Structures are given as structure tokens and as C-alpha cells.
Amino acid sequence: MSYYPGQYAGGPLELYLQQELERIADVLMPIEDGDLRIRHVAPEKPRNGLFYADGTDWDPGSGKGVYRFDEDTTSFVFLG
Numbered sequence: 001m002s003y004y005p006g007q008y009a010g011g012p013l014e015l016y017l018q019q020e021l022e023r024i025a026d027v028l029m030p031i032e033d034g035d036l037r038i039r040h041v042a043p044e045k046p047r048n049g050l051f052y053a054d055g056t057d058w059d060p061g062s063g064k065g066v067y068r069f070d071e072d073t074t075s076f077v078f079l080g
Contacts, residue, residue, distance in 0.1 A: 002047075003027045036066060047071065050079075 003024055008016050036050055040057035046069040053076075055064025060076035067076040 043069075046076075051076065 005020060006016075006023070036052040038052050038054050040054050042058050042060070043051065048071050049069055051060075051067050051069060053060050053064060053067055060067050060078070062078035066079045068079055069076050
């Protein structure tokens with residue numbers, strides 16, 4: 001899930017900021033709660049971020065676990 005700011009269309013700035021903060025929270029809460037879905041296939045176009053590989057159908061190199069994708073090196077780094 002990604003976050004891109006919504007277009008400010010005028011009106012009370014406080015309302016716009018509150019709505020944007022709630023959208024940001026919706027993106028961050030699943031990560032904070034440890035809701036990394038186990039993936040059975042590599043992401044088609046991975047971006048910087050965390051991924052949970054099942055280690056069987058998809059094994060980025062160190063088996064089952066959490067990996068961080070690094071766009072600079074285009075590789076998955078095993079975190080545990």
C-alpha cells in the first residue's frame with residue numbers, strides 16, 4: 001500500500017490536513033501491527049520496502065522471512 005498526498009482543493013486547511021494524516025495512518029498501521037502478508041511470488045516491480053517471503057514458492061536467498069528491498073542495488077536483504 002502506498003501513500004500519495006491528495007490534491008488540496010481549497011476549504012479549511014485543518015480539514016485537509018486531518019484527512020491526509022488519517023490516510024497516512026491507514027498506510028502505516030498495518031506495518032506497525034506486523035501485518036506483512038506472506039508472499040508466494042516475488043513482487044512484479046518491487047520498490048523500497050519490506051516483504052515477507054514464504055521461503056518455498058518464493059525464496060529471495062535466505063529462506064522464509066522478512067526482506068528489505070533496496071532499489072539502489074535492486075536486491076532483497078534478509079532481515080530475519
